[in-house]
Amino acid sequence: MKKKLAQEKDRKETEIQQLEGSLVKNKVAVEAGCGVDALTSRGYGMVEDDVLALNVYEALYLVSKGMLKVSKGKKRGTSLGFEQLLHQFKRLNGDLWVRYLVYRDWRSRGYVVREGFGLDIDFRIYERGAYGKKPATYLVLSIQEGKPIPVKKLAQVLRHVQSLKKKLVLSVVNRRGEVVYYSLSKLTMR
Secondary structure (H helix, E strand, O other): OHHHHHHHHHHHHHOOOOEEEEEEOOEEEEEOOOOHHHHHHOOOOEEEOOEEEEOHHHHHHHHHOOOEEEEEOOOOOOEEOHHHHHHHHHOOOOOHHHHHHHHHHHHHOOOEEEEOOOOOOOEEEEOOOOOOOOOOOEEEEEEEOOOOOOHHHHHHHHHHHHHOOOEEEEEEEOOOOOEEEEEEOOOOOO
16 A cells, blocks of 8 residues: 555656756756746745756755756756766765755655754754645754764754754664654653
């Protein structure tokens, strides 16, 4: 049953017309036109001056799904494959692969995923069907198994997230690339 639902979701996503974008600095720019509205309604990118700007994770995800072709600079025709695009972006961020795996996992589960803000929050997660109607429910902190994170820093992030009245999810990517989620909350002793 789950496999059938996943296949149906993949089919719906690939029904969107394949778009062409250009790699510009650390974003992918897609000219506004047909197909862009379908992406923005699903929580992809930001429209600026008739151009849809996709962040690193969105571009990688859409390329992996076959919904986007990315060319380097303004040159059309020669498109970058997933691995080439990943290599281009990896220069900007050493933890790109870990964060991409977390992004991909949330997206494949049907959530809208937007970039996080401040204190190493990687992503904001919107409940299914709530994007544009309600604020994000979860804030995600991504880490790789085997790379320690100081408890003091974790506590600081947790306080910040709770002050925003959100839920903190710690996404741990293990050595096999699988993502395990932990919900964090404040412990009070009485």
